[in-house]
Amino acid sequence: MNTPAETQQPGSQPAPLGLPIDPRAYARGLSCVHCGLCLPACPTYTSNGNEADSPRGRIQLMLGLADGTVAPTAPAVKHIDLCLDCRACETACPSGVVYHELLEETRAQLRQHSSRINQATGAQLPRRSLSDRAIEWLFLNMLTHPFRLKVSLLAPRLLQKLGIYPLLRKTGLFNILPPGLRKMEQMLPPRGPLWPRRMPERVAAAGSKPGESDKPKVVVAFLPGCVGSVMFARVNQMAVQLLADCGADVVIPRNQGCCGAMHHHAGLHAESVKMARQNIIALEQADFITSTIAGCGAMLREYDVLFRDDASYADRARHFAAKVRDISEVLLQLGLNDFPHPVHETITYHDACHLVHAQKVAAAPRALLAMVKGLKLAPLAESEMCCGAAGTYNLTQPVMATDLAERKVRHIEATACRTCATGNVGCAMHIQSHALQTGRELSVVHPIEILHRARFGS
Ligand code: SF4
Ligand code: SF4
Numbered sequence: 001m002n003t004p005a006e007t008q009q010p011g012s013q014p015a016p017l018g019l020p021i022d023p024r025a026y027a028r029g030l031s032c033v034h035c036g037l038c039l040p041a042c043p044t045y046t047s048n049g050n051e052a053d054s055p056r057g058r059i060q061l062m063l064g065l066a067d068g069t070v071a072p073t074a075p076a077v078k079h080i081d082l083c084l085d086c087r088a089c090e091t092a093c094p095s096g097v098v099y100h101e102l103l104e105e106t107r108a109q110l111r112q113h114s115s116r117i118n119q120a121t122g123a124q125l126p127r128r129s130l131s132d133r134a135i136e137w138l139f140l141n142m143l144t145h146p147f148r149l150k151v152s153l154l155a156p157r158l159l160q161k162l163g164i165y166p167l168l169r170k171t172g173l174f175n176i177l178p179p180g181l182r183k184m185e186q187m188l189p190p191r192g193p194l195w196p197r198r199m200p201e202r203v204a205a206a207g208s209k210p211g212e213s214d215k216p217k218v219v220v221a222f223l224p225g226c227v228g229s230v231m232f233a234r235v236n237q238m239a240v241q242l243l244a245d246c247g248a249d250v251v252i253p254r255n256q257g258c259c260g261a262m263h264h265h266a267g268l269h270a271e272s273v274k275m276a277r278q279n280i281i282a283l284e285q286a287d288f289i290t291s292t293i294a295g296c297g298a299m300l301r302e303y304d305v306l307f308r309d310d311a312s313y314a315d316r317a318r319h320f321a322a323k324v325r326d327i328s329e330v331l332l333q334l335g336l337n338d339f340p341h342p343v344h345e346t347i348t349y350h351d352a353c354h355l356v357h358a359q360k361v362a363a364a365p366r367a368l369l370a371m372v373k374g375l376k377l378a379p380l381a382e383s384e385m386c387c388g389a390a391g392t393y394n395l396t397q398p399v400m401a402t403d404l405a406e407r408k409v410r411h412i413e414a415t416a417c418r419t420c421a422t423g424n425v426g427c428a429m430h431i432q433s434h435a436l437q438t439g440r441e442l443s444v445v446h447p448i449e450i451l452h453r454a455r456f457g458s
């Protein structure tokens with residue numbers, strides 16, 4: 001088992017300069033008391049037993065990188081890269097260590113300063129592989145633009161509709177792709193519309209007449225998400241229909257954009273701030289701001305952190321963040337409790353990291369599902385453990401991501417359920433794709449799909 005100190009290359013001297021980590025993020029690390037209570041919750045540590053791949057080990061490593069006592073060698077950085085940023089350690093930590101701030105700041109600084117570090121220390125931090133850079137480019141330039149994503153999916157969707165795509169897969173043609181890009185191809189859901197419809201700008205509360213404005217209604221701003229609006233279009237439509245049926249006026253402003261999570265996690269601070277500003281302007285007038293995508297919701301909920309150094313925007317961002325709720329919380333708050341159509345099925349539920357650990361939402365989706373007549377919810381072992389999707393992680397770290405997906409699918413199999421619900425598009429695609437690849441019969445759905453069926457019968 002490696003300790004952080006052992007990750008320094010033999011004979012290497014401490015780095016002559018530390019990473020310029022924001023003092024607030026550094027202080028987050030200093031609040032760790034090394035108790036180790038987070039270790040059993042950490043997917044990477046429980047997978048390989050390496051202290052340097054545990055939250056405690058990584059915190060020491062990152063503090064060392066910041067103060068210059070740990071050299072920023074390639075093996076050291078590997079432990080930072082292997083972290084899923086799932087934040088299970090934060091849920092487990094009794095000292096309230098806000099681990100992700102230190103991690104994200106360290107990653108951003110490593111990215112920004114890697115050539116300076118190489119020059120100053122001879123550390124030879126490797127350039128990211130062509131495949132990793134291609135994946136990042138695709139994520140930042142295609143997946144965060146729904147129109148481009150729709151265009152890029154047109155050909156595969158057409159081939160799927162014609163029944164040719166599975167045959168192409170069988171020929172092994174896609175095996176020539178680098179592992180990350182191959183994984184991306186495998187994640188394409190087997191079904192989906194050729195050209196997902198754009199959502200309307202407003203859906204009035206059920207029962208209201210056009211132009212009616214006599215009684216005050218709850219206004220809910222809905223963020224469909226970039227990938228969500230293409231891959232989860234049906235789920236988004238169902239969510240909006242449920243919101244309106246519960247008496248909310250739903251607004252889906254055209255001038256909103258990407259939540260900025262991918263840019264933020266890639267260390268592109270200026271870009272994520274720009275996107276956050278655009279969304280605050282577009283959505284802030286509503287009473288609640290919501291999304292069906294846990295990753296987007298978590299990002300919206302933390303916009304206040306992005307603007308903490310901007311006195312002109314800090315208050316606005318704080319008010320915005322305070323209005324953000326997961327879709328399950330909003331529906332519960334609006335009083336959704338009448339489900340006339342029984343669903344006679346036993347399903348299980350996987351807690352998406354960005355819902356349970358980042359947003360601390362575990363009870364609301366379960367409470368809604370518990371009200372559906374005929375539905376049974378089987379408990380899932382390690383339901384709060386990351387499935388390995390974690391944004392681009394399943395593409396850049398395919399080995400660990402596949403191990404974690406396998407672990408998740410085995411736990412689902414142990415429940416004997418054929419359906420697993422989860423509140424994040426990334427988890428759904430990753431678990432579903434792994435089940436398909438390994439020949440398991442499993443359907444991964446959003447809880448909204450079940451609630452919609454129970455409410456409307458279809
Ligand atoms: S964020 Fe997740 S993978 Fe990273 S140290 Fe914490 S628990 Fe482990
Ligand atoms: S549980 Fe918290 S304080 Fe304890 S080792 Fe983990 S991060 Fe540090």
